[in-house]
Structure formats: structure tokens, C-alpha cells
Amino acid sequence: MRRLLLSLIAGGLLCLAFPTFDVWVAAPLALALWAWAWTGVGPRRGFLSGLVGGLAFFVPSLSWSGIYVGSLPWLALATLEALFLGLAGALYGWLSRRGSVRPLAFALVWVVAEGFRARAPYGGFPWLKLAFGQADSPFGRLVALGGAPFVGFVLTLSGALLALGAQHAVAAVAVRRGTAPGGSPASRMPSRRVALPVAGALVLGLAGLAVPLPTDGPTAQFLGVQGNVPHPGLDFNSERRAVLDNHVAATLKAQTDVDAGRAPAPDLVVWPENASDIDPLRNADAKAEILATVQALQRPLIVGGLLEEPVGFVSNVSLLFEPGKGNTDRYVKRHPVPFAEYIPDRAFWRNFSAEVDLVRRDFVPGPRPGVFTVTTASGQQVRAGLAICFEVAYDDIMRDAVQTGANVLVVQTNNATFGYTAESPQQLAISRLRAMEFGRSVVHVSTVGQSALITPDGTAHQVTSLFTQAVVRGALPLRDATTLATRVGEAPEWVAAAALLTMLALGLRGGRGARGGGPEVPDTTKDEDDDDAA
Incomplete structure (x- = not known):
């Protein structure tokens, strides 16, 4: 029971590392508790311990997912994600069954389990990765x-x-007190066996300070428009024209500052996801509103919208409008959200809930990465890599945009369906990390907030409040240099998977886990009912 309680505490502690708590040091401390709790328990108790800890983490951290749809989808999602931690606990519990903490094994198991949940089922859900x-x-x-x-x-x-x-x-304390075998002076644990692992942890914790995050480069002026919605909730867009009008009005108001000389003219204007859920290519009124706005700006505008295509389906898109040209490019969201934007295996899931048919038409996935290219008034080329909403959490989608040539990233999102919750700041934190990962500025724009301009060092500027009409504007550097992370791509995950498979194979072959955490020491924290698992 003590191991389960420790795992439960670790899950609750890890919640503090994410917005809106933002106590990042809670993460390594929570992981230390998990490594301790899962060591030596074997696969069965390791799975249970991992599952309990995962529920303690995911249930509160994903509470925003049930804010308007009820507790069932929220708890189902949290349980699914917690199962991956259960798998991690089972694997590590077996690898460490001799009773000694094995740091390398623990780290490899975590990376593989986190990569697995980022891909499965139905494309996975990488939200709340440790990073x-x-x-x-x-x-x-x-x-x-x-x-x-x-x-x-x-x-x-x-x-x-x-x-x-x-x-x-x-x-060491147990040996000195005579409560563990080997109490002779020669067998007592030297202090360095305590100090060295702790020192190693501190070195790893500070190593990132040596990583440069350059922010130099030519700049372009960006304007992100947070138009707001009539009201939060699932029916936020029941007044779709009002949402579109809000974004038009906020944009034109920002343009008056440009006309009066109070603000610089933008090189690119960005509206968020769902800014025009009236198909702006088929509805004459919506198209006229957008074209008139572009004409007033005399600059390119990226519009988040929905298209009534292909027949029988819907597309979640980013559309590029340019003055005098109209719509010149589009990006279709590559990773629609299962059970929200489409229902996978609809006939099967209908056996469990008729609610699946609330999604009447499925969204279709786009075929390719999106990069919109526009030229600034000074002749500078802006190549904006697109991501829509949850796509920002998928490593491959963001990396594909950079590898396709993006020198700035644009994240369009709609957080109206999650109310005043941690979902929006959690998403903004992901965009900040993407800026550092790829060495790119990020224009992060939401219908309702939080929106911000992010420089390549991950600093968020002009962060807006939720459910207010606002704009973010300013100069951001355009960078073409590629980071090491961009070049290596998925290699770290595949290396981790190969190393873990090798470790498991050696453990099976030898009838015990391969040594990776230092000399074996007595685990005096074990519960009596854990002895058979060790």
C-alpha cells in the first residue's frame, strides 16, 4: 500500500509542473518518487502503481476536457492516458525486480511509453508530455x-x-542501525554512493543552461487578432456571423492605429481557428467581409475557417487571402481530433453511446504540411508554417512545417469550448517549447485567448487574457538556421526503443534485469507484500 500511496503522491505532484501552477521543479521530484515506488515491485504491481499514479496526474490535469461535455469523456481520456503509465510501471517493475533503482532503464521506459501514447490509438494524444x-x-x-x-x-x-x-x-542508515545485513564497517555504504547520483541529477538539471537559444535574424511585423466569441461552450459558434464580425471589427480597429501612425503596419495578419465557420469560399457575405478587410489592410491575412468539402465532409482550414488576389493558398488540418472532429469506427462506438452521432459529418485530414509564403513591404520573405489547435502537440507535424521551409510558425487555435480552464495556458506552453525546439518565432492566436507572440528563445510576449477581444502585434525574427532537434527528428525515440528492447532481451536471457543503476543495495522501503515481486 505504501508504494501505491507514493505513486499517487507523485502523480499529484507532477500536476504542479504544468500550467497554471508552473512549478517546473515538481517534475523531477515526482519522477524520483515514481522511480522509487516502481522499483522492485514486478510487472503486476508495477502496472497497478503506474495506473494509480497516472490517474492522479491525468484526471486533474485534463479536467478541461469535460468542462462542457460531462465527466465521461474526461475520465475516459484520463484513464486511457493513465494506462500508458501503467505499462511503464509494469516494464520498469520487471526490469528493476532485483530491488535496485535503475536510472537508465527508468528513463528509457518513460520515453518509449510517452512516444507510444503520442501515436496510439487513432494517432495518439501527446498532450502533457513531460517536456x-x-x-x-x-x-x-x-x-x-x-x-x-x-x-x-x-x-x-x-x-x-x-x-x-x-x-x-x-x-546506509539501515546498515548502521543494524536493521539490514552487512553491518560491518567494511560493508557500510560510503557517502559517495549517495552523493554521486544526486550530483549527477543536479548536473543534468543545469546542463540546459549551456544550450544557446539565438533570437537574431531579420524581422517582420505580425498582427494576431483575438476577436472573442459571444459566449463560451460547445455552442460558442451558434452565432457564427458574430464571431466573424468580431474578428473583422478588431482587425479594422487595429488598422486605425496604423493609419494614425500609432503602430507599425503589419506584414502578415493572423486570425485564429474558427474565425470564419461560415465557409468563406462559398458564402458571398462572409467572403465579402474578408476581402474588404484585406483591402483595408493592404496586407495578407490568414483566416481560420471551415470549408463544406469534400462532399459529405468538412475541412478545418487555414486560408491565405492577399490584396487584389483573394484566396491564394490553403492548409487543411492534418490531424483532426478523434471523437471531436471525426468519429473513428463509428458503428463500433455507437454500441456504447449514441452521442457519437452528434458529430454528423467527419472532418477530413489534410494531405501535406502547410507553409504560406508572403513578401513584406521591404522585400523580406515570410514563410509561415501552419498548425491548427492540438496539432501543436504533435512533434512530426511541427517538424514537417520547419523542414518544408518555414522561417516562422503560426499556431491558430480555438479555446472557447474549454472555458476558463488550464487548457489554453497548457497549449501556449507547448508553443513556447516549439519555439525553442525549432529556433522559430511563433504567432500563437486564439479566438478567446490566450494569444501571444513568442520569440525563438520561448519567451511569450503580450499574453492576452481569456475571453477578451485583443490583438498582439510586433516584430518577430525570421530564422532559417535549423536546430539539432530539427535534424535528428524522431531518432531519439527510436534509439530509446532499441535500447529498451535490448535491455528487455538481456533480462529475459539472463533470467534477470540487466544492471544499469549501480550496485545492488537493500531496498528497505519495500512493503512486506512486495517481497515476492522483487
């Missing part, structure tokens, strides 16, 4: 070297090293 709570920490800067998986690896390795040091310390 996404580290935008303000030294750990977060490591994202420029190997992406979110590398940050997760170093974090878990640090946490497990702390756990190993604590395990050695407890064992």
Missing part, C-alpha cells in the same frame, strides 16, 4: 538538441538518479 511543462526550466532548453523526447529522457534520468541516491542513503 511541455518545462518551458521555463533549464531542462526545457534541451529541446533544441533532441526535441520533447530528449527533454523527457533527461528529466526522468535526473529523477531516477535522485531516487537512487535516496535508496543508497536509506540503505
